[in-house]
Amino acid sequence: MQASRARLFKEYKEVQREKVADPDIQLVCDDSNIFKWTALIKGPSETPFEGGIFQLAFAVPEQYPLQPPQVRFLTKIFHPNVHFKTGEICLDILKNAWSPAWTLQSVCRAIIALMAHPEPDSPLNCDSGNLLRAGDIKGYHSMARMYTRLAAMPKKG
Amino acid sequence: MASHLSRMGVPQEERPTILEKLFHVVQAAVPGGHIFVLIADVTVRLLGSFNDHGNIAHPLRESSIIKIHVNKLCFKTYEIRDIDYHIISSTDTVASESLETYRVKFIPATRSSIEGLQRVRLDSLEEPTIKQNLSCSICMNEFAQGGVDQLITHLPCSHRYHVVCIIRWLETSHVCPLCRYPLPSVEDGEPSNS
Numbered sequence: 402m403q404a405s406r407a408r409l410f411k412e413y414k415e416v417q418r419e420k421v422a423d424p425d426i427q428l429v430c431d432d433s434n435i436f437k438w439t440a441l442i443k444g445p446s447e448t449p450f451e452g453g454i455f456q457l458a459f460a461v462p463e464q465y466p467l468q469p470p471q472v473r474f475l476t477k478i479f480h481p482n483v484h485f486k487t488g489e490i491c492l493d494i495l496k497n498a499w500s501p502a503w504t505l506q507s508v509c510r511a512i513i514a515l516m517a518h519p520e521p522d523s524p525l526n527c528d529s530g531n532l533l534r535a536g537d538i539k540g541y542h543s544m545a546r547m548y549t550r551l552a553a554m555p556k557k558g
Numbered sequence: 559m560a561s562h563l564s565r566m567g568v569p570q571e572e573r574p575t576i577l578e579k580l581f582h583v584v585q586a587a588v589p590g591g592h593i594f595v596l597i598a599d600v601t602v603r604l605l606g607s608f609n610d611h612g613n614i615a616h617p618l619r620e621s622s623i624i625k626i627h628v629n630k631l632c633f634k635t636y637e638i639r640d641i642d643y644h645i646i647s648s649t650d651t652v653a654s655e656s657l658e659t660y661r662v663k664f665i666p667a668t669r670s671s672i673e674g675l676q677r678v679r680l681d682s683l684e685e686p687t688i689k690q691n692l693s694c695s696i697c698m699n700e701f702a703q704g705g706v707d708q709l710i711t712h713l714p715c716s717h718r719y720h721v722v723c724i725i726r727w728l729e730t731s732h733v734c735p736l737c738r739y740p741l742p743s744v745e746d747g748e749p750s751n752s
């Protein structure tokens with residue numbers, strides 16, 4: 402518990418210092434609980450998520466960094482590896498491939514990479530995975546684009 | 559197509575008209591393009607005599623979207639169910655509770671491989687070695703900022719960590735946090751507490 406607190410405080414200070422360095426990630430710690438964080442990430446360019454801002458929720462376990470943080474999308478997203486209802490993310494580094502050398506910031510970078518490179522063979526969203534597996538890139542792109550517009554972009558007018 | 563309409567609760571007698579309109583759009587569409595069709599169930603109530611204009615009493619009581627993918631002569635349809643334009647509620651208790659109890663199961667390193675680690679004091683390391691490995695990747699603290707008596711170790715892959723930090727990790731998982739170099743694990747045959 403004490404180790405996780407110290408480590409998170411270290412990351413907090415690092416985030417304050419690096420804020421300008423990575424304009425695609427805005428990582429914020431809860432005012433009253435260092436184990437709860439949220440992040441705003443920019444959808445990577447040349448993907449259907451481009452132009453969207455996606456919100457992530459982090460729940461950090463007491464065993465951190467020996468156990469990975471639990472991360473999910475709060476913003477609706479149509480992606481093979483994100484559960485459409487719960488926002489749960491299927492990403493190896495958040496499961497068995499976790500290592501304490503990862504940080505909340507680098508996890509955000511990994512999620513941005515996952516958005517650009519979906520893994521349709523381990524889908525949490527079967528509809529999305531099936532489109533890609535069937536080779537219907539246009540179908541996937543237009544669905545993902547529609548949800549980006551609906552959920553991740555500021556409403557116009 | 560007809561089954562989609564029936565699942566959406568479109569009355570039997572309305573289906574031919576809707577299908578006819580859909581095919582009309584499909585025929586006019588660019589092959590390979592995408593068409594979004596909004597089918598809305600609208601209740602219309604006539605006010606006054608039959609000559610008066612209709613007035614929509616319940617606009618968009620229920621609506622579904624069918625997406626049609628035109629590809630030469632065949633086409634696929636996808637139905638989007640339960641469209642939620644808003645973000646998922648953060649007070650979704652079921653989801654957060656199940657997350658709280660979730661723990662990843664790693665394979666720990668063997669007791670002997672942990673005990674066999676070389677332990678050295680920071681001040682016995684040469685200056686260039688410390689410069690090369692500035693901080694411990696587990697606690698994120700710089701080696702140089704700690705006391706000279708802190709114990710440092712290195713794994714066979716030569717990555718350095720605080721002894722206390724790496725022991726906690728190796729008791730959880732047998733791979734190097736930085737390069738995944740595997741130490742002997744309890745699954746390799748040797749029991750963890752021998």
